[in-house]
Amino acid sequence: MLKPMKLIALMLACSVSLVVAAEQKSVAITQIVEHPALDSVRLGVKDELTEQGFIAGKNLKWQYESAQGNPTTAAQIARKFAGESPDVIVAxxxxSAQTAAAAARNTAIVFSAVTDPVGAKLVKNLEKPGGNITGTTDMLPVKKHLELVKQLVPNIKTIGTIYNPGEANSVTIVELxxxxxPELGIKVVRSAATKSSDVLTAARSLVGKVDAIYLPTDNTVISAAEAVIKVGEQNKLPVIAADTDTVKRGAIAALGFNYYDVGRQTGAIVALILNGQKPGDIPVQGVNKMELHINPGAAERMGLTLPEGILEIAKEVIR
Incomplete structure (x- = not known):
């Protein structure tokens, strides 16, 4: 038989355990592939949650899995997370967002770095998503990107783009x-790559046909961006990217989002849900902040002379 003091201590310990359990939240991250832009999103989510008091290993259970570019693996991860019922799945x-939405009907889902949430059938309405899902969209300002390309390559007539026809976001961007x-007098030449190992061949197929290559935020292509950059350097063919992280990897320039900031914005939505709001009541958010990143060394290797004054207006110059 327990003595009174030991019994009280045990009761207090149990009480503390119950409080901790009640306060514990859980977030499960599913990511289609690992590359700098998407990794920055994940880091931004985690940092924002930390700042808002949800600390991994303390009062937050944090899980992360990458599908390594494999849609079948993404579906397996989604089903696994759906079975575990975390407070929020971040896709x-x-x-990854599409597989999570299909698998987890009763779990809050927050997507990030999704170009066209409506086209991808994740939500029907950006302002009132309803259901169990919301998030942030990184729909690209394609016209501004083409204006930048024309500024960098003034005599451009044709532009090549590499994309995965199986990625709904990429199809949307290429169609846009x-x-x-044509409004800028430019013809688009498509080159398809259904997996990362196809990207080099797709890039080579554009040589001699285009005056520059534009890399959209296609996860398959960006995961193998170095292959395109190699082709650009070997053939003096300028490569311009849609995401700023690819400029550090050797693209000449990008006018894009800082994907860490996209992650912070996504993390703020996750925090709202952890604090009791329903995902369907939170509007899908766009990203308004744009940054110009320039890589002069890449321009030189691809035989391009940068316009005068462009380095002065760049947010970041990669040396």
């Missing part, structure tokens, strides 16, 4: 590119 990039480009 980074369109393929083809719609906007």
């Amino acid at each position: 980074i990039a369109t393929p 590119l083809e719609k906007v480009a």
